[in-house]
Amino acid sequence: MRAICWHGKGDMRVDTVPDPRIEQPGDAIIRVTATAICGSDLHLYDGYVPMMKAGDIMGHEPMGIVEEVGPEVTRLKKGDRVVVPFVIACGSCFFCEKSLFSCCDTTNPDAAALAELQGQAGAGLFGYSHLYGGYPGGQAQYLRVPHADVGPVVVRSDQPDEKVLFLSDILPTGWQAAEQGNIQPGDTVAVWGCGPVGQMAIISAWLLGAGRVIAIDRVPERLEMARMQGKAEVIDFTKLDVHDQLQVMTKGRGPDVCIDAVGAESHGLGSMDAMMDKAKAAVGLTTDRIHALRQAIHCCRKGGTVSVPGVYVGFPDKFPMGAAFGKGLTMRMGQTHAQRFLQPLLDRIDKGEIDPSFVITHRLPLEEGPAAYDTFRDKKDGCIKVVLTP
Structure with missing residues (x-):
């Protein structure tokens, strides 16, 4: 064959x-x-x-x-x-x-x-x-x-x-990602990554009762798909600071649920942590570039949930454990x-x-x-x- x-x-x-x-x-x-x-x-x-x-x-x-x-x-x-x-x-x-x-x-x-x-x-x-x-x-x-x-x-x-x-x-993966978020009726859900899993997470979030879905990416076609097919509000991270924009959109509270549908090869163009990740990965000093996950943790509201369907491989650098702990976040993830x-x-x-x-x-x-x-x-x-x- x-x-x-x-x-x-x-x-x-x-x-x-x-x-x-x-x-x-x-x-x-x-x-x-x-x-x-x-x-x-x-x-x-x-x-x-x-x-x-x-x-x-x-x-x-x-x-x-x-x-x-x-x-x-x-x-x-x-x-x-x-x-x-x-x-x-x-x-x-x-x-x-x-x-x-x-x-x-x-x-x-x-x-x-x-x-x-x-x-x-x-x-x-x-x-x-x-x-x-x-x-x-x-x-x-x-x-x-x-x-x-x-x-x-x-x-x-x-x-x-x-x-x-x-x-x-990708459909059960996006569904599980949304389900892990424990979405309550009317919740604001932010999705990092508008690739196929991200798109499935967006439509799943609506079906599970979200009141608002915000999609984050840099690729115009993906953002347009999230907007037109997923009925999501969109943020192009090359044009807007994601944290600041989410704070404005949620009146300073942050999203109730943050979904990292990016995983180990996050770009995070222009950010210092992403550039460090890329340099370290290039010489084998790290296996994962986790800018999107760091950002989801920083953006999520206190007491909120970060759901991770994105695939990670090994031992990422500079994981913001202090922020996750200090904000009382629930994190759920896995195959x-x-x-x-x-x-x-x-x-x-x-x-x-x-x-x-x-x-x-x-x-x-x-x-x-x-x-x-x-x-x-x-x-x-x-x-x-x-x-x-x-």
Whole structure:
């Protein structure tokens, strides 16, 4: 089969690789009909996540048709149309039984390496580094899905792929980000980063009762999408001081909920802390550039909540713990417990309450995927979200 494979920093290639096969009785094989490039894929592309190996198959946002199932699979059958979440969960460990699927204790064969960095290891992930199991990803013609009775959600309606594909990651990630904010009716929610996850967090915030949503970015196309599709007020951080503007907009109180949908590669153009982060990252002295997170902490109202769906890697410098403590902030973060949200969000899509396809700007064949990585990372051609078809 053909698949997009990692061959080093900034080096993606479409290779011919062996077709996946049933390896465990709970596996399924999916023929991929649509897949996407995620912002967190760029952390691999840019070389920020360790333990990648040449030839690793990329991608964790796939959907397709079930071609084969193992003898222990009972929920899926050949011919089912499914969306596959990026988290691989067993469904029966201590954490899965608490619906903390991204904390699954059993699906990461490289758990010892991740635990060395983090204390304990989380679940295996499709198409990510060998810190998370090194599972082949979904930017390919076929995908092996372990624990197939736990992960995929069956799409029984005739909704087009584009409307349901993002159940794989960005829609539940944006939803969890908003839910973690404990949004109360009428709350002001500020979202840093108007990429795909940020856009999903914006629409989720409205559905969870926000009275006001403010979106922060520097890319005109993203800000316009947040304004037109997300009905958000917008701040271009290259033109306005974000803290001062939020203070004005909230009459000196600050937003009730701040969502950092940026993660480890924050730009923060012109700010001293962002320039220091960039310089240190360039020479390997830090793994994360956390300007957006620092700013969210400084801007959030006292007693408010900072929710972090943006991916962080390791040991960021100058984390403002004093501000978080002094202001009595609640911070919630983590990989998305995707399985928890799949059916409820699919129901909302079927009812017409959510149509996440508005974020798609580029539709390309799989063979053009490597060039699309460059376009997406550098925000060329108004690129916000790329969908690939094998």
